[in-house]
Amino acid sequence: MNTSTKSRRNPRVPARFRNQRGIALATTLLLVVLLTAMSLTMVLTVGSDMLVNGYYGNERGSFYAADSGATLARQAIVTGILSSVPSTFSNTVQPIPPGTETSVQNSVNTAYSSPTTITGPTGSWPEKFMISAITVSAPTCTPSPATYAGSSNYNGKAISCTNLPPNVTGYNYIYPYSITAVGQSQGTEATTLVDAGNLVFNASVSPAAGTVVSFASYGTFIDQYPPCSSPFIAGTLTGPFFTNGAWNFGDANALGSSTKYDFKANTGQANGAVSYWHGNNCTQAASASNTANGTTIAPTFEAQFNIGASSVALPQNDYNQEQAVLDGKGVATGSPNLNSSNLKNSSGTAYPSSGNPSSGVYVPYTVGTGGVKTFSGGGIYVAGNATVTLSPSGTTGQVYTIVQNGVTTTVTVSPTGLGTGTTTIQTGSGAANVIQGVPTMIDPGTGAVTENATMLYVNGNITSLSGPGEYTTAINNGQAVTVTASGNVTVTGDIRYASEPVTTSANQNVNGTVVANADTLIPANNTGQVLGIFTATGDIQMNNSQRDGNLEIDASIAMISQGGSGGWINVGSQINTLNVVGGRIANVAKSGNAITRNIFFDQRFAGGNFAPPWYPSTTVTSSNTNQSAFSAPSVQRLQWYYKSSYQ
Numbered sequence: 001m002n003t004s005t006k007s008r009r010n011p012r013v014p015a016r017f018r019n020q021r022g023i024a025l026a027t028t029l030l031l032v033v034l035l036t037a038m039s040l041t042m043v044l045t046v047g048s049d050m051l052v053n054g055y056y057g058n059e060r061g062s063f064y065a066a067d068s069g070a071t072l073a074r075q076a077i078v079t080g081i082l083s084s085v086p087s088t089f090s091n092t093v094q095p096i097p098p099g100t101e102t103s104v105q106n107s108v109n110t111a112y113s114s115p116t117t118i119t120g121p122t123g124s125w126p127e128k129f130m131i132s133a134i135t136v137s138a139p140t141c142t143p144s145p146a147t148y149a150g151s152s153n154y155n156g157k158a159i160s161c162t163n164l165p166p167n168v169t170g171y172n173y174i175y176p177y178s179i180t181a182v183g184q185s186q187g188t189e190a191t192t193l194v195d196a197g198n199l200v201f202n203a204s205v206s207p208a209a210g211t212v213v214s215f216a217s218y219g220t221f222i223d224q225y226p227p228c229s230s231p232f233i234a235g236t237l238t239g240p241f242f243t244n245g246a247w248n249f250g251d252a253n254a255l256g257s258s259t260k261y262d263f264k265a266n267t268g269q270a271n272g273a274v275s276y277w278h279g280n281n282c283t284q285a286a287s288a289s290n291t292a293n294g295t296t297i298a299p300t301f302e303a304q305f306n307i308g309a310s311s312v313a314l315p316q317n318d319y320n321q322e323q324a325v326l327d328g329k330g331v332a333t334g335s336p337n338l339n340s341s342n343l344k345n346s347s348g349t350a351y352p353s354s355g356n357p358s359s360g361v362y363v364p365y366t367v368g369t370g371g372v373k374t375f376s377g378g379g380i381y382v383a384g385n386a387t388v389t390l391s392p393s394g395t396t397g398q399v400y401t402i403v404q405n406g407v408t409t410t411v412t413v414s415p416t417g418l419g420t421g422t423t424t425i426q427t428g429s430g431a432a433n434v435i436q437g438v439p440t441m442i443d444p445g446t447g448a449v450t451e452n453a454t455m456l457y458v459n460g461n462i463t464s465l466s467g468p469g470e471y472t473t474a475i476n477n478g479q480a481v482t483v484t485a486s487g488n489v490t491v492t493g494d495i496r497y498a499s500e501p502v503t504t505s506a507n508q509n510v511n512g513t514v515v516a517n518a519d520t521l522i523p524a525n526n527t528g529q530v531l532g533i534f535t536a537t538g539d540i541q542m543n544n545s546q547r548d549g550n551l552e553i554d555a556s557i558a559m560i561s562q563g564g565s566g567g568w569i570n571v572g573s574q575i576n577t578l579n580v581v582g583g584r585i586a587n588v589a590k591s592g593n594a595i596t597r598n599i600f601f602d603q604r605f606a607g608g609n610f611a612p613p614w615y616p617s618t619t620v621t622s623s624n625t626n627q628s629a630f631s632a633p634s635v636q637r638l639q640w641y642y643k644s645s646y647q
Contacts, residue, residue, distance in 0.1 A: 061127055061185025063642060066193035068118055069129030069181035073108050077136055077177060078199060078633050080104035085630060091168035091205045091607075094141060094161040095630075101175060105136040115184070132192070133180035142523045144170040144603060145610035169217075169607020172521055173201040178639075193642035198513070200520070200634045204265065204303075204606050213608025214617045215315075216532065216556035218242055219265065219601035221585040223314060223560060227275045228282035230589075234259040238519040239583055239601025244311045246271035246284075251295045253279040261299035264519070264631065265601070268306035303629045314562045314587075315616040318536040321484040324455040326364055328378035328442035330614040342366055342376050346409060346427040351381075356459070359384035361402050361409040363425055365435045375423050375437030378614070379455030380411050387464035388456065388483065390531075392476035392498060400456060413438050415478075419449040441480075441613050451528070453480040453613035461485060461538070466493030470546050473498040475554065477527040482612040488538035490571070492545045497554045499525040500581060504600050516634040521603040530604075531582075532612025536561035539590070543572035550577045551594075556605060558585040558616055568592060585616075 081096060081104055089095035112131040141161035145168075159165050178196040215221060219239015231250030234257065241247075247269050252258045254277035276283045276290040276297045283290055288305050289298035324330030326341045343351035343362035351362055364377030382388075382402055389401040397414040407428055415421035415438045423439065426432040441453040462485045467474025474495045475481060483489070503510065503520045510522055533540060533555050540559045544551045557580065559566030567590030578594040582602045604610045608617070 062183045062189050062191040063193070064183065065118055065127035065129045065185060066181045066183025066191045066642060068127070069112065069116070069131060069183055070179045070193055070195040073112055073131050073134060073179050073181065074177065074195065074199075074635070076108045076111065077104055077175075080107055081175065081199070081201065082630065082633070085203075089203070089205070092164065094143075094164070094171055095203050096139070096141075096171075096173060096201070098138075098162075101136040101138055105134055108136075109134050127183065127185050129181055129183045131179060132182050133178070135176075135178045137176040139173045139175045141174075142172045142521070143168045144172065144521060144606060146523055146526050146604075169205055169609055170603065171201075171203040171205075172523070173199075173203075174636075175199040175201070191642055194639060195637065196639040198636040198638065200516075200636060202520075202603075202631045204629055204631070211608070212617055212619050214605070214611030214615050215558050215560070215585045215608075216583060216602075216605040216611035216615050217608030218585055219583045219599060221312070221560075221583075222589050223312075223564075223587045225269075225589065227271060227273065227284055228277075229275070231255055231277045232261075232589075233597070234261045236262045236264065236518075238264045238599065239603075240265045240606070241267040242269065242309075242312060244270045246273060246275050248275040248277060248282075249297050249299055250277035251279065251297050253295075263299060263301050263303070263305070265606075266303045266306070266629070267301055268304075268309040270309055270311040272308040274307060302632055313618050314560055314564070315536060315618070316562050318457075318484055318486065318534065318561075318616075320616075321455055321482065321534065321614050322381075322457050322459075324377075324441075324614040325379040325381045325457050326377050328440050328449075328453075329444045330378065330441075330455070331444045338381070343381055346425040346430055346433045348433065357383045359386075359404045359407075361386075361404075361411065361425070361427065363411065363423060363435065365423075365437075373433075373435040375435050375439065377439065378441060378453065379439045379457065382456070382458040383460070385460040385463055385487075386458055388458070388462055389464075389466055389468060390474040390481070390483075390495060391468040392473050392479075394476075396476060396478050398454065398476050398479045398481065400454075413452075413454060413479075415452045418452065421452075451480060451613070452478075454482075455614050456481065456483045458483075458485040458487075461487035462489045464492045464543075465489055465495065465533070466491065467495050470494055470548065472496065475529055475531050477529050480528060480530050480613045482532035482534060482614055484534045485538060487535065488541055489533055489535055490541040490543050491533075491551070491553060492543050494546065494552045495531065495554060496552055497529050497531070497581070499527060499529065500554070501525050501529070502581065502600055502603055504579065504581065504598075513638070514636055516636060519600050519603060520634075526604060530602075530610075530612050531555040532558070532615045534558045534616060535566060536616075537564060537566065539566050540568050542568075542570045542575065542578070542592070544570075544575050545572075549573070549575060550579075551575050552579040552581070554581040556582040556585070556602065556612055556615065560585050560587050560616070570594065 084100045085095045115128045115130045118127040181193050184190045220241045222243045225243040225245030227246040231248045231254050273284040273286045278293045278295050283292050319332035320330045323332035323336045339353050342364040345362050360383045362381045365373050365375050387403045391399045393399045400411040402409045409427040412424045419440050421438045423435045424432050439454040440449045441451050443450050475497050477498045503515050503518050508515050540557050564587040567586045567588045569590040570593035575594040577596040580599045
């Protein structure tokens with residue numbers, strides 16, 4: 001027996017396990033390999049994530065650098081253009097010198113054509129940018145008003161900023177621009193961003209001391225506003241504001257709203273102190289802001305705020321408006337003599353030689369050789385109370401539908417040129433009376449016809465004034481109209497222009513261009529269309545009869561005279577949204593009773609030279625030496641895109 005063999009075997013290990021020796025080692029090695037592979041996979045995954053995050057971070061950093069560079073360059077363009085404007089400018093020379101765009105473009109290109117480092121907070125990515133291309137094109141410049149003496153031409157040439165008409169009240173500049181910015185964060189990643197669009201600048205020229213201006217030049221005018229009376233409603237307030245009293249501003253508690261005051265144009269008051277309502281407490285201060293009881297009231301004034309200004313003289317009466325019907329001049333030293341005028345009704349019956357009829361519609365005309373009838377004045381005279389509907393006739397004409405005691409009279413004005421065309425008056429089913437010529441405005445000094453214009457004068461109350469229906473045109477393109485009543489005027493429905501002269505919302509699309517701000521002039525829509533509504537002794541009342549509960553009035557609305565108490569008041573149901581394209585001028589502030597009220601100032605009225613025909617005017621005495629101002633520029637972004645070099 002071989003004893004050495006026996007010593008190598010372990011008799012206690014069963015025979016079936018003796019062939020599995022070493023499997024534990026193999027298993028251990030396999031687990032080690034798996035763990036190594038998993039660890040390697042985790043390392044690769046983490047490394048890949050870190051690499052992706054690095055690229056993403058660099059990409060975002062380079063994008064922000066490019067975007068910041070484009071913004072800095074655009075602001076540098078704005079600053080450069082504004083720095084070229086003199087501290088004061090006039091209505092005879094445009095404020096931004098021609099060629100400014102070239103010098104600004106070169107200056108910005110020189111400043112940013114090489115990499116510029118952006119210094120950020122501690123720990124932020126290092127960023128830099130450069131402007132690889134920049135273009136600032138010559139602007140489109142449009143003066144206001146863009147028409148003169150009823151024509152779009154002046155001295156035989158189209159009106160422009162290089163062919164300025166008299167009495168310019170403002171300038172509108174639109175500069176096309178394009179900026180290409182390259183941003184870089186770290187490493188080689190870079191982002192190219194293109195920003196292109198328009199930069200819009202608006203300048204206003206205020207009237208010089210002692211200048212006669214129309215009351216239409218005010219977005220809001222209130223004669224009687226005593227100190228520490230009710231706070232004015234806050235909001236975005238456009239057009240010039242003035243009161244012969246004192247403005248009353250409130251905080252959130254006094255207003256019942258957190259809405260802020262933002263005055264877009266010149267604002268003034270005759271009183272030497274402003275009233276500030278902190279809750280229920282009123283404080284007066286000769287300053288543009290006030291802090292008391294832990295609250296601060298600080299209205300935003302984007303133009304001048306003049307405290308203690310000279311009071312504005314008020315119109316004494318409506319004699320000039322009544323006289324305008326008779327002769328087109330509208331200059332009266334006393335009550336016009338209707339009894340010896342050329343007024344006749346539709347049947348040709350003259351206005352009575354004595355006394356005044358209780359009703360009737362009359363127009364001024366003469367009858368010449370061969371029975372030719374020629375219009376000889378400026379409008380339409382209505383004796384007694386009436387309802388009036390304004391509607392277009394064709395593309396240029398205007399219809400006045402006047403109803404008295406169930407009898408309807410229509411007057412249709414159909415111009416074919418300056419002072420030419422026909423005026424037709426018809427009452428009921430009677431024959432139409434066709435008259436050669438149309439109502440015109442006549443220069444009192446020269447006797448020359450300056451524009452086609454109509455004064456509708458009602459010697460009584462206008463119990464209903466409206467257009468032909470909701471959302472429909474009331475005032476045709478090219479029509480200049482003023483409606484005057486000796487009593488109240490009650491507006492019962494929409495009175496709209498065929499073409500709106502200004503934008504009525506922010507970011508409005510105008511002929512393919514998005515306009516950022518409301519109340520921006522739309523030059524292409526300025527056909528000279530204009531409406532004024534005026535009463536010297538009554539109120540402008542609203543009694544809305546429209547189904548949607550909304551109301552729009554495109555007009556400058558005046559209810560004002562010396563010693564008067566006229567105001568703008570709602571006598572009907574509460575109005576959902578009340579929109580006015582024009583302005584309001586009142587003796588006193590009265591309740592409008594509207595959920596939402598928007599007054600979009602008609603920028604053509606700025607400066608007081610363009611206005612409804614024979615509208616009441618005043619002499620303005622200014623205490624400011626700087627009569628010119630630029631409003632905050634706006635940006636119309638038309639193109640914005642970017643791409644990265646590694647995409």
